Amino acid sequence: MNGKIILHRRRLLGSLAVAGGGLLLSGCDALNDSDAFRGALGTAEGWNDGAQRWLAGDGLAREYRAADMSPLFRANGNVRVENAVYRASAAQRFANWALVVDGLVARPLRLPLSALQQMPQRAQITRHDCVEGWSAIGKWQGPQLGPILQLAGILPAARYIVFHCADRFGSTPYYESIGLDDAMHPQTILAWMMNDAPLREAHGAPLRLRVERQLGYKHAKFVMRVEARDRIDNLYGGRGGYWEDAGEYGWYAGI
Numbered sequence: 001m002n003g004k005i006i007l008h009r010r011r012l013l014g015s016l017a018v019a020g021g022g023l024l025l026s027g028c029d030a031l032n033d034s035d036a037f038r039g040a041l042g043t044a045e046g047w048n049d050g051a052q053r054w055l056a057g058d059g060l061a062r063e064y065r066a067a068d069m070s071p072l073f074r075a076n077g078n079v080r081v082e083n084a085v086y087r088a089s090a091a092q093r094f095a096n097w098a099l100v101v102d103g104l105v106a107r108p109l110r111l112p113l114s115a116l117q118q119m120p121q122r123a124q125i126t127r128h129d130c131v132e133g134w135s136a137i138g139k140w141q142g143p144q145l146g147p148i149l150q151l152a153g154i155l156p157a158a159r160y161i162v163f164h165c166a167d168r169f170g171s172t173p174y175y176e177s178i179g180l181d182d183a184m185h186p187q188t189i190l191a192w193m194m195n196d197a198p199l200r201e202a203h204g205a206p207l208r209l210r211v212e213r214q215l216g217y218k219h220a221k222f223v224m225r226v227e228a229r230d231r232i233d234n235l236y237g238g239r240g241g242y243w244e245d246a247g248e249y250g251w252y253a254g255i
């Protein structure tokens, strides 16, 4: 198992080297410290809890066949983003857009869409369940979140991963958070493709979270920034997400 993961990380780092100048790293020394990486797998601290848990055989969400894909996948919540910065990058088809990865990490990252596209990809056909009472089966593709957090050097103090989105309801920004077990889960990806095409704006372009063991509202669309934190009770309304703060839904939305 460990060997497989290290191989995966080598592939990731190789493809990032190809991505070249587009990728900004604040330190490069740790890029080939597979010893440190192996060491981290052996500890029981922080981000590693999740990895340990799925290495030990935690469950996967069900995956479907292409023939099961819903002919129509509804878009829900915000389907258009009004803020000016987002509109400007959308007009350039996100060519100058970059995902920020920061917070409790040793090496904050700015990852252009092209870098995310060149990382090893995972594609999965899953069922999306919205609390409002509809479901749809769709295909999602993008890099796994776990290796991105490892590349950023997620620190042992990190307990939550927060997704900051470009959209708002009224004056309140949409955001969501998950624990490290879900963040490190193999089916947790930052998808830039849906049903074999780049994400449409209504479905969260340029990048949205897929966290397949949880309900629809956890799957943050229009993700601009991924932040590692030790707590979420001191962020916005303190409950870890837009709907949670609104008192509508709970933080853990396991299916």
Ligand SMILES: Nc1nc2c(c(=O)[nH]1)N[C@H]1C(S)=C(S)[C@@H](COP(=O)(O)O)O[C@H]1N2
Pocket (backbone or CB within 6 Å): 073, 074, 075, 076, 077, 078, 079, 129, 130, 131, 165, 166, 167, 174, 202, 203, 204, 216, 217, 218, 219, 220, 221, 222
């Ligand atoms: N940024 C953002 N993410 C969001 C929402 C939203 O309004 N804004 N709606 C959530 C809800 S309730 C659901 S069911 C899904 C809908 O995803 P879809 O539009 O691709 O169907 O996105 C979730 N993520």
Ligand SMILES: [Mo]
Pocket (backbone or CB within 6 Å): 076, 129, 130, 131, 132, 216, 217
């Ligand atoms: Mo939803």
